[in-house]
Amino acid sequence: MQTLTVALGERSYPIFVGSNLLSRNDLYSPHIHGKQVCIVTNETVAPIYLDHLKSSLNLFQVSVVVLPDGEAHKNLTTLNEIFTSLLAEKHNRTTTLIALGGGVVGDMTGFAAACYQRGVNFIQIPTTLLSMVDSSVGGKTGVNHPMGKNMIGAFYQPQAVIADISLLKTLPAREVSAGLAEVIKYGLISDADFFVWLEQNIELLIGGDEAALTYAVLRSCENKAGVVAQDEHEGGIRAILNLGHTFGHAIETAQGYGNWLHGEAVATGMVMAADLSMRRGDISKDDLQRIINLLQRANLPTKAPADMTPEQFVELMGVDKKVLDGRLRLVLLKALGQAIVTSDIDTMLLMETFAACR
Ligand SMILES: NC(=O)c1ccc[n+]([C@@H]2O[C@H](COP(=O)([O-])OP(=O)(O)OC[C@H]3O[C@@H](n4cnc5c(N)ncnc54)[C@H](O)[C@@H]3O)[C@@H](O)[C@H]2O)c1
Numbered sequence: 001m002q003t004l005t006v007a008l009g010e011r012s013y014p015i016f017v018g019s020n021l022l023s024r025n026d027l028y029s030p031h032i033h034g035k036q037v038c039i040v041t042n043e044t045v046a047p048i049y050l051d052h053l054k055s056s057l058n059l060f061q062v063s064v065v066v067l068p069d070g071e072a073h074k075n076l077t078t079l080n081e082i083f084t085s086l087l088a089e090k091h092n093r094t095t096t097l098i099a100l101g102g103g104v105v106g107d108m109t110g111f112a113a114a115c116y117q118r119g120v121n122f123i124q125i126p127t128t129l130l131s132m133v134d135s136s137v138g139g140k141t142g143v144n145h146p147m148g149k150n151m152i153g154a155f156y157q158p159q160a161v162i163a164d165i166s167l168l169k170t171l172p173a174r175e176v177s178a179g180l181a182e183v184i185k186y187g188l189i190s191d192a193d194f195f196v197w198l199e200q201n202i203e204l205l206i207g208g209d210e211a212a213l214t215y216a217v218l219r220s221c222e223n224k225a226g227v228v229a230q231d232e233h234e235g236g237i238r239a240i241l242n243l244g245h246t247f248g249h250a251i252e253t254a255q256g257y258g259n260w261l262h263g264e265a266v267a268t269g270m271v272m273a274a275d276l277s278m279r280r281g282d283i284s285k286d287d288l289q290r291i292i293n294l295l296q297r298a299n300l301p302t303k304a305p306a307d308m309t310p311e312q313f314v315e316l317m318g319v320d321k322k323v324l325d326g327r328l329r330l331v332l333l334k335a336l337g338q339a340i341v342t343s344d345i346d347t348m349l350l351m352e353t354f355a356a357c358r
């Protein structure tokens with residue numbers, strides 16, 4: 001097992017990465033300060049891992065909330081189920097919530113912890129690759145509102161993140177690929193050497209090799225923790241973590257949430273960002289092709305849906321409004337391994353990118 005630290009002064013916390021960590025009660029105990037624990041999980045993960053986790057927590061008074069599965073349930077109604085259960089089970093201010101699940105469970109549990117009795121402790125046990133490398137680290141928590149994704153939330157850091165690579169064995173292949181999109185993102189925005197490592201090892205990752213996955217999770221968390229430590233509340237540099245996301249959100253919205261997984265939309269979005277960067281003269285055609293090849297080897301889509309027109313991208317990205325105000329900001333590549341955030345965007349080149357990437 002290896003340990004990283006997210007360095008945020010008094011809010012600093014460890015990320016443990018390794019195999020078979022679910023049984024390691026020595027990892028949880030130091031981060032649970034009272035007697036009470038509430039495990040929040042969902043109906044898919046519970047049958048596979050809940051008993052295992054519960055047996056590692058036998059020194060504590062444990063209650064459980066099992067949520068329905070899916071992004072569609074990431075809302076205030078479901079959040080209230082957590083509060084109701086905490087109150088019914090008489091959890092006090094010293095309780096610790098434990099999120100056992102992917103990003104949906106993690107984001108909701110973190111937000112519940114931020115709000116319950118004005119803030120109680122929580123621990124993240126991410127069970128998807130995406131949540132291990134992205135959502136469990138950095139303290140963004142929240143739920144969706146019918147008018148916008150992740151629009152209700154808080155910055156609230158966990159006490160610890162326990163990334164047990166063994167849990168990925170049961171994750172569907174498509175979800176593994178979606179997680180790899182965010183892994184590849186770190187190579188693109190800040191870690192060219194990691195990008196090269198990914199080019200050499202992508203088949204191992206797809207194949208579920210634990211050593212390769214452990215390394216990829218560690219290196220991704222290191223990258224994310226480094227950015228978060230510099231800019232916890234996204235006043236500046238943290239925005240580079242959104243490479244491909246503005247394009248990707250347009251695809252997610254156009255296709256309806258759930259048809260394209262978030263990581264799939266981000267993969268195509270990163271190709272679009274790279275394509276625009278190439279048109280601006282910042283990366284070469286060769287670099288762009290390397291990015292496309294790697295994403296394809298990870299079984300990720302690299303083209304926007306054929307029925308999405310440039311006009312639709314313009315509308316969904318708010319380009320017309322934003323360009324008029326001069327405020328469309330995009331994360332682009334200055335080089336392979338170096339991102340920039342810029343609002344200096346040539347609309348003509350952007351249109352060429354929309355046309356070229358479908
Ligand atoms: N907080 C952040 O910084 C941040 C960053 C990125 C994404 N997110 C959020 O994360 C969410 C997406 O997370 P996700 O990709 O983990 O999706 P998810 O939580 O919906 O999990 C994907 C699917 O895999 C299932 N699953 C989870 N672990 C499993 C396992 N070990 N074996 C078998 N099945 C398993 C889940 O039940 C679900 O059906 C989105 O809501 C997104 O907004 C947050």
Ligand SMILES: [Zn+2]
Pocket residue numbers: 134182245262266
């Ligand atoms: Zn993302």
